[in-house]
Amino acid sequence: xxxxxxxxxxxxxxxxxxxxxxxxxxxxxxxxxxxxxxxxxxxxxxxxxxxxxxxxxxxxxxxxxxxxxxxxxxxxxxxxxxxxxxxxxxxxxxxxxxxxxxxxxxxxxxxxxxxxxxxxxxxxxxxxxxxxxxxxxxxxxx
Amino acid sequence: xxxxxxxxxxxxxxxxxxxxxxxxxxxxxxxxxxxxxxxxxxxxxxxxxxxxxxxxxxxxxxxxxxxxxxxxxxxxxxxxxxxxxxxxxxxxxxxxxxxxxxxxxxxxxxxxxxx
Amino acid sequence: xxxxxxxxxxxxxxxxxxxxxxxxxxxxxxxxxxxxxxxxxxxxxxxxxxxxxxxxxxxxxxxxxxxxxxxxxxxxxxxxxxxxxxxxxxxxxxxxxxxxxxxxxxxxxxxxxxxxxxxxxxxxxxxxxxxxxxxxxxxxxxxxxxxxxxxxxxxxxxxxxxxxxxxxxxxxxxxxxxxxxxxxxxxxxxxxxxxxxxxxxxxxxxxxxxxxxxxxxxxxxxxxxxxxxxxxxxxxxxxxxxxxxxxxxxxxxxxxxxxxxxxxxxxxxxxxxxxxxxxxxxxxxxxxxxxxxxxxxxxxxxxxxxxxxxxxxxxxxxxxxxxxxxxxxxxxxxxxxxxxxxxxxxxxxxxxxxxxxxxxxxxxxxxxxxxxxxxxxxxxxxxxxxxxxxxxxxxxxxxxxxxxxxxxxxxxxxxxxxxxxxxxxxxxxxxxxxxxxxxxxxxxxxxxxxxxxxxxxxxxxxxx
Numbered sequence: 001x002x003x004x005x006x007x008x009x010x011x012x013x014x015x016x017x018x019x020x021x022x023x024x025x026x027x028x029x030x031x032x033x034x035x036x037x038x039x040x041x042x043x044x045x046x047x048x049x050x051x052x053x054x055x056x057x058x059x060x061x062x063x064x065x066x067x068x069x070x071x072x073x074x075x076x077x078x079x080x081x082x083x084x085x086x087x088x089x090x091x092x093x094x095x096x097x098x099x100x101x102x103x104x105x106x107x108x109x110x111x112x113x114x115x116x117x118x119x120x121x122x123x124x125x126x127x128x129x130x131x132x133x134x135x136x137x138x139x140x141x142x
Numbered sequence: 143x144x145x146x147x148x149x150x151x152x153x154x155x156x157x158x159x160x161x162x163x164x165x166x167x168x169x170x171x172x173x174x175x176x177x178x179x180x181x182x183x184x185x186x187x188x189x190x191x192x193x194x195x196x197x198x199x200x201x202x203x204x205x206x207x208x209x210x211x212x213x214x215x216x217x218x219x220x221x222x223x224x225x226x227x228x229x230x231x232x233x234x235x236x237x238x239x240x241x242x243x244x245x246x247x248x249x250x251x252x253x254x255x256x257x
Numbered sequence: 258x259x260x261x262x263x264x265x266x267x268x269x270x271x272x273x274x275x276x277x278x279x280x281x282x283x284x285x286x287x288x289x290x291x292x293x294x295x296x297x298x299x300x301x302x303x304x305x306x307x308x309x310x311x312x313x314x315x316x317x318x319x320x321x322x323x324x325x326x327x328x329x330x331x332x333x334x335x336x337x338x339x340x341x342x343x344x345x346x347x348x349x350x351x352x353x354x355x356x357x358x359x360x361x362x363x364x365x366x367x368x369x370x371x372x373x374x375x376x377x378x379x380x381x382x383x384x385x386x387x388x389x390x391x392x393x394x395x396x397x398x399x400x401x402x403x404x405x406x407x408x409x410x411x412x413x414x415x416x417x418x419x420x421x422x423x424x425x426x427x428x429x430x431x432x433x434x435x436x437x438x439x440x441x442x443x444x445x446x447x448x449x450x451x452x453x454x455x456x457x458x459x460x461x462x463x464x465x466x467x468x469x470x471x472x473x474x475x476x477x478x479x480x481x482x483x484x485x486x487x488x489x490x491x492x493x494x495x496x497x498x499x500x501x502x503x504x505x506x507x508x509x510x511x512x513x514x515x516x517x518x519x520x521x522x523x524x525x526x527x528x529x530x531x532x533x534x535x536x537x538x539x540x541x542x543x544x545x546x547x548x549x550x551x552x553x554x555x556x557x558x559x560x561x562x563x564x565x566x567x568x569x570x571x572x573x574x575x576x577x578x579x580x581x582x583x584x585x586x587x588x589x590x591x592x593x594x595x596x597x598x599x600x601x602x603x604x605x606x607x608x609x610x611x612x613x614x615x616x617x618x619x620x621x622x623x624x625x626x627x628x629x630x631x632x633x634x635x636x637x638x639x640x641x642x643x644x645x646x647x648x649x650x651x652x653x654x655x656x657x658x659x660x661x662x663x664x665x666x667x668x669x670x671x672x673x674x675x676x677x678x679x680x681x682x683x684x685x686x687x688x689x690x691x692x693x694x695x696x697x698x699x700x701x702x703x704x705x706x707x708x709x710x711x712x713x714x715x716x717x718x719x720x721x
Contacts, residue, residue, distance in 0.1 A: 014165040112231060
C-alpha cells in the first residue's frame with residue numbers, strides 16, 4: 001500500500017482524515033487476510049491520525065492561506081506506517097501522561113499515540129513537522 | 143453532532159451522538175454552558191462512536207467543574223472504542239462508569255441526595 | 258449464565274510488589290496465567306460471557322484475552338472504583354447481569370475445580386447469594402435458580418486465597434504434584450506429571466525428573482538437573498550443571514552456571530524465598546566475570562575477526578548488491594531511514610541506516626534471501642563501530658537507556674544473537690538470548706553464530 005491524501009488544515013476535515021485512516025488500516029488487514037484484532041488495529045490508526053491531524057490544525061499558521069496536512073500510508077511486510085506532515089513551526093513532543101488527579105483537559109494525545117503504536121518518530125522536514133507512526137498487524141499491544 | 147437532554151430519576155441525562163472529537167467538542171461545551179442541568183448529571187455515551195483526546199479532555203473538564211460545586215458527572219453506556227481511550231489514559235479511575243442508563247441515573251440521584 | 262470477575266488493586270497488591278512486571282491476572286500458575294483458570298471454570302459453569310471489572314489497568318489482560326474467542330466465550334471489560342462495594346459493582350454492570358444468572362468471582366481467589374466435571378446443572382440448582390468465601394474473596398451467585406424444585410447447598414468445588422507469595426508457591430507445587438490433573442496445563446503431556454512446551458532443547462547429560470512443567474523456548478544445558486518439582490516458564494535458559502528442584506522459574510529468566518535453586522521462586526534476576534517472602538538479586542559470578550573478560554582482554558582479536566567476517570560477507574554480497582540494489586531502488590522497495598542507536602553499554606550513540614526491503618516479486622525475495630538489507634551496515638564493522646554479531650541495535654531514546662542498563666554486554670551488531678538462535682524477536686525474549694551470548698561469547702563462536710544468523714534469515718525468507 002502506498003497512498004497519500006492531502007487535506008486543508010481545517011478542523012472540519014478531521015472526520016475525513018480519521019475515516020480515511022480507519023479505511024486504510026482495514027484495506028491493509030484485508031489484503032493480509034488478518035482476522036484477529038482488526039478492530040483494535042484500525043482504531044489505533046483512526047485515533048492516531050485524529051490526534052496528529054487536529055494538532056496540525058491547531059498550530060497551523062493563521063496567516064498562511066494555503067496550508068495543508070499530508071497524510072501518507074505505506075506498508076512493509078505486516079506493518080502499516082502512517083506519516084502526517086504539516087508546515088507548522090516545531091513543537092515539543094511531550095509524551096508523558098499528565099497527572100490524572102488534577103483533572104487535566106489536555107496532554108493525552110501524544111501519550112495515547114505512543115500507547116497505541118509500535119513506533120513513533122518526530123522529524124523536522126522542509127520547514128514542517130513529520131510524525132511517522134508504525135504498527136504491526138501481527139501481535140499487537142505492548 | 144446532535145446533543146439531546148432528558149431527565150431520568152430527577153437527574154439530567156445528556157446524550158451526545160456521533161463523533162466526539164476536536165471538531166465537535168466546541169458544540170458539547172456550548173451546550174453544557176447554555177443548558178441548566180442538575181448538579182450531578184449523567185453523560186450517556188451510547189451514541190458516541192468515536193472519542194479522541196479533545197473529547198476526553200472535555201469530559202474531564204466537565205467533571206472538574208461539577209465536582210468543584212459538589213456535584214459529579216456519571217458516565218453510562220460507553221462502547222469498546224470509547225472505553226479504550228478511558229483505559230489507556232487511566233482516566234477511567236476518575237469516573238463512575240455504568241453499562242446501564244437507569245442504573246447510572248439511580249446512582250447519580252443517590253449521590254445528589256447525599257449532598 | 259454469565260460470569261463477572263471482580264478484582265481490585267488491593268486484592269493483588271502483593272503481586273505488584275513481588276513480580277512488578279507481571280499483571281496479577283496474568284500471573285502464571287504452573288505456566289498457565291491465573292485468568293485462564295477463572296475462564297476455564299466459567300466455561301465449565303456454562304458461562305458464555307465473561308466480564309472483568311477492576312479499578313486497576315486492564316490493558317495487558319485485554320491484549321492477552323482479546324475477545325475471548327480462544328475459549329469460546331465473549332469477554333468484556335469494565336472499570337470500577339476501589340471503594341465500590343460489591344453491590345455498587347453489580348449496579349455498574351447492571352446491563353451485563355440483567356438477563357439470567359451471574360456468577361460473581363470476587364477477589365484474588367483460586368477455585369479448586371476439576372476439568373472432567375461439568376457444573377452447569379450444579380449452578381442451575383444453587384440458590385442466589387454467597388456460595389463460598391475465604392480470606393481473599395468470595396464466590397457469589399445472582400438471579401433465581403432454574404430448577405427451583407431441587408435447591409442444593411453443596412458446592413462440588415472449593416476456593417482458596419492467593420494473597421501472598423507463599424500461598425502462590427504452595428499452590429503451584431500442589432498443582433504440579435497432583436497426578437489427577439484437574440486442570441488443563443499448557444504443553445505436551447504424554448505421561449503423568451510432565452508437561453513440556455515447544456522448542457525445548459535439553460542438553461547432553463541434563464536430567465529431567467518428574468513432576469515438571471516446562472514452557473516454550475527453553476534451553477536446559479548439559480549437566481543441569483530439573484526437578485523433581487520444577488515449573489520452568491517460557492524463554493528460560495538453565496545453564497550448565499545447575500539444578501532446579503521444588504522451585505518455580507518464571508518466564509524470561511536466566512539461571513547461570515552451577516547454581517542450586519531449591520524451594521525458591523526465580524524471576525528475572527531475583528531469587529525469592531517463598532516462606533519469608535525475602536528476595537535477593539542473583540549475582541551470578543559467571544555472568545559477570547564472563548562479561549569483564551571479553552570486555553578487557555580480547556577486543557583487538559574480536560575486532561580482527563569481526564572485520565574478517567564482515568569483509569567476507571561484503572565480498573559475497575557485492576555482485577548481487579550491485580545488480581539488485583538499483584532495481585529495488587527504482588521499484589521503491591528499498592526503504593532506508595536513519596536512526597540514532599546505542600552503540601554499546603556506555604550509552605554512546607551511532608547513526609545507523611535501517612533498511613527494509615518490501616516483499617513481493619522475485620527480486621525482493623532474492624535480496625532478502627541474501628540479507629542485502631544489511632549490506633551498508635557491514636561497512637560500519639570495518640570502521641570498528643559495530644560488531645558483526647551482537648545485540649539488535651536499540652534506538653537511542655531516554656526510555657531505552659534504562660533498558661540498556663538491564664542488558665549487560667550489549668553491543669550493537671549487524672546481525673543479532675537472537676537471529677542466530679531463531680529466537681522469537683520480542684524485546685524480553687531477545688534480551689535473554691543476548692545476555693546469554695554476551696556472557697558466553699567467544700570470538701570464534703561469533704563466526705559460527707554469524708553464519709547461523711545468515712542461514713536462519715534465509716530459512717525465514719523462504720517460508721511463504
